[in-house]
Amino acid sequence: MNICIITKNDNILLPFYEPEILQNHTIIHLNQEDRIHTIEKNIDLLFWDENISDSSIKQIGKFLKAFHQIHQFILISTSNNIYNYKLAIENKFQDFLLFDENFEKSVTSTLQNAQVENFDNLEDPDYSYLIKGESKAIEKVFEVMKKASGTNINVNITGETGTGKELIAQGIHDQSLRKQFPFVAVNVGAIPKDLIESELFGHEVGAFTGATKKRIGKFEEAEKGTLFLDEIGELPLELQTKLLRVLQEREITRIGGNDVIPVDVRLITATHRNLRNEVAENKFREDLYYRLLGLPLQLPPLRERMEDIHVLSSHFLQEASLEFGQTQAKYLSKGAFNKINAYSFPGNVRQLKAIIDLAVVLSDDNEIKSKDIHLEKEEISTDLLKKERTIEEYNIEIIEFFLKKYKGKVNYVADKLDISKSKIYQLIKDGKITK
Numbered sequence: 001m002n003i004c005i006i007t008k009n010d011n012i013l014l015p016f017y018e019p020e021i022l023q024n025h026t027i028i029h030l031n032q033e034d035r036i037h038t039i040e041k042n043i044d045l046l047f048w049d050e051n052i053s054d055s056s057i058k059q060i061g062k063f064l065k066a067f068h069q070i071h072q073f074i075l076i077s078t079s080n081n082i083y084n085y086k087l088a089i090e091n092k093f094q095d096f097l098l099f100d101e102n103f104e105k106s107v108t109s110t111l112q113n114a115q116v117e118n119f120d121n122l123e124d125p126d127y128s129y130l131i132k133g134e135s136k137a138i139e140k141v142f143e144v145m146k147k148a149s150g151t152n153i154n155v156n157i158t159g160e161t162g163t164g165k166e167l168i169a170q171g172i173h174d175q176s177l178r179k180q181f182p183f184v185a186v187n188v189g190a191i192p193k194d195l196i197e198s199e200l201f202g203h204e205v206g207a208f209t210g211a212t213k214k215r216i217g218k219f220e221e222a223e224k225g226t227l228f229l230d231e232i233g234e235l236p237l238e239l240q241t242k243l244l245r246v247l248q249e250r251e252i253t254r255i256g257g258n259d260v261i262p263v264d265v266r267l268i269t270a271t272h273r274n275l276r277n278e279v280a281e282n283k284f285r286e287d288l289y290y291r292l293l294g295l296p297l298q299l300p301p302l303r304e305r306m307e308d309i310h311v312l313s314s315h316f317l318q319e320a321s322l323e324f325g326q327t328q329a330k331y332l333s334k335g336a337f338n339k340i341n342a343y344s345f346p347g348n349v350r351q352l353k354a355i356i357d358l359a360v361v362l363s364d365d366n367e368i369k370s371k372d373i374h375l376e377k378e379e380i381s382t383d384l385l386k387k388e389r390t391i392e393e394y395n396i397e398i399i400e401f402f403l404k405k406y407k408g409k410v411n412y413v414a415d416k417l418d419i420s421k422s423k424i425y426q427l428i429k430d431g432k433i434t435k
């Protein structure tokens with residue numbers, strides 16, 4: 001590859017003059033940005049030291065856009081500043097390297113990545129096969145996703161429960177150049193605290209009591225692909241330190257092991273918490289926060305994009321009708337649609353899906369009536385009271401429905417409905433639900 005580095009700082013150049021790199025690549029060093037015009041060759045990778053110029057990243061980005069013979073732009077920065085990250089991505093840079101003690105490793109790994117990834121081959125991503133929605137809000141989300149798919153930068157997704165954070169992560173991966181490698185999702189909040197480390201990094205035989213077999217962790221499982229860490233705010237502080245080290249050094253060691261294993265993984269994290277507040281309360285490490293933030297993506301709750309209700313409902317109606325063996329997709333009557341449209345959806349898209357699933361099962365014919373739409377709380381005054389049911393009985397009906405649907409998997413149903421497993425077990429114990 002032809003690699004060009006624009007910097008006045010000789011220390012930045014050092015990793016590029018390693019014999020192995022010199023053997024495989026052509027290095028061009030410029031110590032003034034305006035000399036870029038003198039390059040005659042096609043450049044595969046351009047490293048731009050932020051300190052070389054007085055111009056802003058925005059201006060540099062504009063300037064670089066004129067250079068079509070350069071494939072990938074990478075900004076080198078001395079400050080771990082989120083504003084710079086954002087600006088870099090918005091202005092054509094595909095990656096952002098920190099000039100810190102891990103710079104050499106970052107350069108090596110960037111060069112390795114660049115050999116398999118040519119972002120120019122990436123078609124204009126289309127996420128509509130997976131993520132339904134036509135609102136302005138979701139279009140903005142697609143725009144950020146496009147940037148995320150075209151780079152390797154970490155992405156942090158925030159949004160209330162059920163807004164589709166995992167789906168977004170999957171979409172970014174599916175349309176990135178890592179798509180032929182695994183997408184591995186881990187819900188950090190759902191793993192007992194003492195097992196998280198082994199889940200993420202793996203363990204060797206005898207690493208702790210009960211470790212009778214070697215185990216590959218999720219980082220290794222996701223090699224060359226994407227690792228999605230949901231509920232990252234639940235990561236215990238001591239593991240935050242370990243994760244930060246892994247991200248900086250791009251290598252892991254299994255628990256109880258000595259081997260250092262290099263990892264090439266794109267990280268997407270998600271949380272429904274405000275991580276900035278967690279940082280302020282010393283519950284989350286600030287340095288890790290900045291590392292993970294990369295490209296921040298805020299998913300709005302469903303009540304703020306009600307324009308999407310129509311397309312989402314049709315999608316779930318089709319899915320559910322097919323799943324429950326209907327030859328034709330059921331549809332909502334005007335009354336049923338209006339009822340849904342007036343609801344606030346505290347459980348977001350997941351709740352809409354659950355409501356539609358239940359309505360498809362309860363409705364007697366292809367048209368779903370208003371009475372088939374069961375909404376929590378806001379609905380008590382009408383249909384449910386006519387049937388003279390209590391909320392408890394209504395909840396039992398839904399839980400029973402989902403237990404049947406998911407073949408008695410309590411864990412799964414608890415997760416889907418956002419309730420505790422113990423609540424379900426208690427209802428079974430009390431004989432209110434027959435599993």
Ligand SMILES: Nc1ncnc2c1ncn2[C@@H]1O[C@H](COP(=O)(O)OP(=O)(O)OP(=O)(O)O)[C@@H](O)[C@H]1O
Binds near residue numbers: 132162315349
């Ligand atoms: N825009 C969308 N189009 C189609 N399906 C969606 C959309 N958004 C969410 N869903 C569906 O809603 C459900 C919840 O989505 P997902 O699990 O991605 O949410 P989440 O934000 O990760 O939830 P949690 O915070 O509870 O983990 C899934 O069944 C998902 O397929």
